[in-house]
Every structure is written in C-alpha cells, then in structure tokens.
Amino acid sequence: NHPEGIAINGTNLYVANYSSGTIGKYNLDGTVVNASLIAGLCNPDGIAISGTNVYVSNVSCGTIGKYTINGAVVNAALITGLQGPAGIAITSTNLYVADSRGTTVGEYTLNGTLITSNLISGVISPNGIAINGNILYLLSPSSTVAEYSLNGTAINPSLISQTTNTAFWDLGILVMPPPVVQYSGSSFDVHTNGFGFTISGLSNQAVVIEVCTNLSPSAWVPLQTNTLGAGPFYYGDTAWTNYSSRFYRVRAK
Numbered sequence: 001n002h003p004e005g006i007a008i009n010g011t012n013l014y015v016a017n018y019s020s021g022t023i024g025k026y027n028l029d030g031t032v033v034n035a036s037l038i039a040g041l042c043n044p045d046g047i048a049i050s051g052t053n054v055y056v057s058n059v060s061c062g063t064i065g066k067y068t069i070n071g072a073v074v075n076a077a078l079i080t081g082l083q084g085p086a087g088i089a090i091t092s093t094n095l096y097v098a099d100s101r102g103t104t105v106g107e108y109t110l111n112g113t114l115i116t117s118n119l120i121s122g123v124i125s126p127n128g129i130a131i132n133g134n135i136l137y138l139l140s141p142s143s144t145v146a147e148y149s150l151n152g153t154a155i156n157p158s159l160i161s162q163t164t165n166t167a168f169w170d171l172g173i174l175v176m177p178p179p180v181v182q183y184s185g186s187s188f189d190v191h192t193n194g195f196g197f198t199i200s201g202l203s204n205q206a207v208v209i210e211v212c213t214n215l216s217p218s219a220w221v222p223l224q225t226n227t228l229g230a231g232p233f234y235y236g237d238t239a240w241t242n243y244s245s246r247f248y249r250v251r252a253k
Contacts, residue, residue, distance in 0.1 A: 046088035057085035087129035098126040196236035206253035
C-alpha cells in the first residue's frame, strides 16, 4: 500500500506502508510475519532499527515514533515539531532525520533529545538517508546523492548525479547491515575444538573473519571467508591456544 521505507534486522524485513499507515514485518524470503505489525501511523516513510527498537518517521504528523521490533509502542511521539520527516538513519548513539518538507537534516540522540536541527542545511526536500561508517549519504529530488561526514561537513555534494526519479517522494537509500557476532548463548565460548562464535547476517552475504594480537589497525589479517546461508554460521578457531592473546572481528567482504 504505497511502500516507502524499508529496514532489515537479522532475518526480518520491515516495510513502511505510506498510504495504509502501517509497518509490515516479513521474512527475507518475502513471507508475511505480520502485515500490520504497527498500525495507526501518519503516512510512515523512513524506518530504522537499533537493537530491539524500530524508529519510524510520520510525514503528515511531523513526528518520529519509537517501537519495539515486536510492534509495542515505546514512544509514538519521541520527536515532534518536524515539517515532514522522511528518511531516517541511525548510528550506535544518534538518529539522523531528513526533513523532506524543509531543507535540513537534524541530529538527535536515540532517546529523542535534540542535538542540532540543522546538522545539514540548504538541501531542497532531503529524503533518502543512509549511514556507512563515518559517512552520511543524502538523496534529494534534485536527482543527486550527496556525501557528508557525520558532523555535517560536505564531502561531495554531487557524489552521484542525474539519478532518475519518477515520483517526487519515492526516494530512498539502504545500506546493508554488517554481519554480527552473536555474543549471547553457548556458541560464544571455549569448546573442546577451540574458541568459537556464531555469525549472523544476510543470506548470501560474504563475510571475512579477521584476527590480530595487538589491535593495531595494520595488524588485522584474514583467517577465513564464508558466504552466509539462510541461518547463522559457526566459526571455531582451533589455533587459539598458540597465542597469549587473540582478537577477532568480522566484516562484509
């Protein structure tokens, strides 16, 4: 029903349905979990997930709502007073909102506290927004994707130009979530065949397991590359006892 924003969390896909005022939850193969997980929204557009919480922008009400990934209301009006919030993106601590009926991108804490309402300004109807590392990407109906640092400094205002959009508001960007090490559960532990842990991510996502002994940026070396299947992947390191200390990380290839 006029789907707009989408977000991925583990094995689930969340879709903002603009016209019906709902958020639907689906498996990554497209099967329905709950087509109206969250209902009664005001033209939801942007959607972002942080941990166990879902953040949704309500264009017509000028608000950002916060919910659990199971659809329970945390705060339906976490952020208010916006002109037309559309795209939203999240880091580990902050929420970034593109105000599509204005010219700005605002920055807030995940609890809704305003940091700055004009982190980026002078953009005509900013809409799609995505964050990858320390870089923020912003899409506008001027048919460009601009690149900024997270402090709002412009890096390249025309990183991609002459994109084609057939409908003024139908604009968005999605950065695929990185693979995640599952720290809870019995898999993250020392076993008879070595130290091991489970990695989750998107199906068919290629991940690289890297190690180092001193956390120097140049010391990381790849141990193994795997393509994730439909479920989590378990990695076991049988050589871990050969080192007094060993650090691990995973990244998308």
